[in-house]
Amino acid sequence: MIGFIGLGIMGSRMAENLLDKGYELIVYNRTKEKATRLLEKGATWAGSPKDVAHQAKIVFTMLTHPNAVEVIALGEDGFLHPLSKGAIWIDCSTVPPSFTRAMAKEAEQRGIRFLDAPVSGSKIPAxxxxxxxxxxGKQEDVEEVRPLLNAMGKAIYHLGANGTGTAMKLVVNLLLAESMAAFAEAVTLGEALDLNKETVVNTLLNNPSAAPFLQGKKEKIIRNDFATEFPLEHMQKDLQLISQAAYENNVSLPLVNAAKELYGLAKQYGFHQKDFSAIYQFLSHKHQ
Known part of the structure; x- marks a missing residue:
């Protein structure tokens, strides 16, 4: 039995892919309504994270914040203490590498194997x-769960010891956030110079300086339709984690801090639940 805790935009779709590949699942989420589709497809509901541990030998967590991971794992109803020795905990959450290493240590002290396995991709790839x-994490543990990861993904990069997975995720999201903001600024400037928005977008996307993922944001920007694939508030949270990691490792990242405040302002003005590409809408004042 596979346990899956955290059924938001990403977790629910990841869990569904496991179900579709024939794996037996026991699931938990703070709000049971988000599990409805999975339960209809045969997943078992757990009343608490602790209940997941009583039935699962492998547990996935996909949660938004480090404090949520800590409570779900180590809280009064947490799954880590009752999880059987030799079980594997795979945390797919985006959290600081220092936090990941702390959770790996907590798991090791209880005889639990631990992998940090955050993902790149949003709603549609999920x-x-x-x-x-x-x-x-350890190579042998990666190999043991590789079929499960393959059920949810197209590529697996084993980067080294615990903490290297979350480290790479922060590096990737740094570039993602800054590229999106830079593209949004370029389109905003083009419009201010009386250029047609669609022409500007297409020209930029056919330029080698444009990141490939921006093609997936093309229609959102042209149509001003920012239905959520990756929420802006999550990107702002990730930028905070990146800034924290930079501080912990004595690295100066001035552009990250500027981007963090930009996304923070957009969140403050009510863009938090829109797709993070809505940073264009915020910058271009199309919301006014």
Whole structure:
């Protein structure tokens, strides 16, 4: 039995892919409503994280914040203490590498194997089983769970010891956030110079300086339709984690801090639940 805790935009789709590949699942989420589709497809509901541990030998967590991971794992109803020795905990959450190493230590002290395996990709890749996994942990543990990761993703990068998976995820999201903001600024400037928005977008996307992922944001920007694939508030949270990691490792990242405040302002003005590409809408004042 596989346990899956955290059924938001990403977790629910990842869990569904496991179900579709024939794996037995026991699931938990703070709000049971988000598990409805999975339960209809045969998943078992757990009343608490602790209940997941009583039935699962492998537990996935996909949660938004480090404090949520800590409570779910180590809290009064946490799964880590009752999880059987030799079981594997795979945390797919985006959290600081220092936090990941702390959780790995907590798991090791209880005889639990631990992998950090955050993903690159948003709602659509999660639905299609095309996520990219960045994994930190022991090689033999990675190989044991590789079929499960393959059920949810198209690529698995084993980067080294615990913490290297979350480290790479922060590096990737740094570039993602800054590239999106830079593209949004370029389109905003083009419009201010009386250029047609669609022409500006297409020209930029056919330029080698444009990141490939921006093609997936093209229609959102042209149509001003920012239905959520990766929420802006999550990107702002990740930028905070990146800034924290930079501080912990004595690295100066001035552009990250500028981007963090930019996304923070957009969140403050009500863009938090829109797709993070809505940073264009915020910058271009199309919301006014």
């Amino acid at each position: 639905e299609k089983g095309e996520l990219i996994f960045f994994v930190g």
